[in-house]
Amino acid sequence: MPEKDVTVRVIGHVKNEITSGKVEDWGEVESEIVLNEEYESSLDGIEQFSHIVVVFWMDQVHEYTPKVHPQSREDIPKQGVFATRTPFRPNPIGISAVKLLSREGSVLKVMGLDCFDRTPVLDIKPYNAVDVEKIEFKVPGWMRRLMDERKTDNPRYLY
Numbered sequence: 001m002p003e004k005d006v007t008v009r010v011i012g013h014v015k016n017e018i019t020s021g022k023v024e025d026w027g028e029v030e031s032e033i034v035l036n037e038e039y040e041s042s043l044d045g046i047e048q049f050s051h052i053v054v055v056f057w058m059d060q061v062h063e064y065t066p067k068v069h070p071q072s073r074e075d076i077p078k079q080g081v082f083a084t085r086t087p088f089r090p091n092p093i094g095i096s097a098v099k100l101l102s103r104e105g106s107v108l109k110v111m112g113l114d115c116f117d118r119t120p121v122l123d124i125k126p127y128n129a130v131d132v133e134k135i136e137f138k139v140p141g142w143m144r145r146l147m148d149e150r151k152t153d154n155p156r157y158l159y
Contacts, residue, residue, distance in 0.1 A: 011039050012106070014056065014119040030101070033108040033121055040106035043124075047103045051127035054113055057120040058092035076142045083140075094119075097127050 012035035033054065035043065046052065065088040067078040081089050094115070101109040108124070139147070 008057070008122050010036075010057070010120040010122065011124075012036050012121040014113060014115040014117060014121060016113075016115070016117050018115075019117050028111075029113065030109065030111050031113045031115065033110060033113070033124070035106040035108075035121070035124075037106055043103060043106065043108070046100070046108070046124070046126065049100055049126040049128070051097055052100050052108070052110070053095060053097050053125045053127050054110070054115075054121060055123040055125070056094045056096070056115055057122055058087045058094050058115075059118075059120055060116060061087045061089075061092040063088055064090050070142060071146065076146075079142070093122070 012033055014031050015034050016029060016031035018029060065081060065086070067080055068084060068086045068088060069078055070076045070084050070086070087094065096112070096114050098110040098112045101111055103109075
């Protein structure tokens with residue numbers, strides 16, 4: 001199949017106090033998603049949901065690395081980027097499921113969005129029953145070890 005150009009539209013940006021660096025617990029970070037005014041009516045009804053999925057462009061990432069040590073830890077063998085949550089991807093697209101705290105016009109206040117200040121937002125979707133169905137999933141040993149170290153069963157915080 002021939003490659004095709006893809007065009008995405010930035011619909012807004014993230015606003016928070018995190019400008020760079022490693023954050024120990026993104027789950028505690030409160031952010032605002034500031035949508036461009038033309039998309040305000042597209043948010044109607046969103047406040048009926050407790051959680052949303054945010055799709056964003058990791059604009060501070062400027063390199064692709066085919067294999068990485070997860071979380072830059074040399075004690076974990078290198079993995080292909082598609083087997084990790086690393087930002088160093090061919091297309092630095094990120095997704096994050098977050099708690100929706102409130103909406104005021106074209107601004108959403110959320111908790112747990114793992115983005116830096118000014119990160120471009122590409123899309124927002126409601127988190128619904130399809131997303132939370134009970135499924136059994138497996139993770140490799142290195143990720144289980146990271147999860148145990150962080151005392152969480154949620155692999156969303158790991159890469």
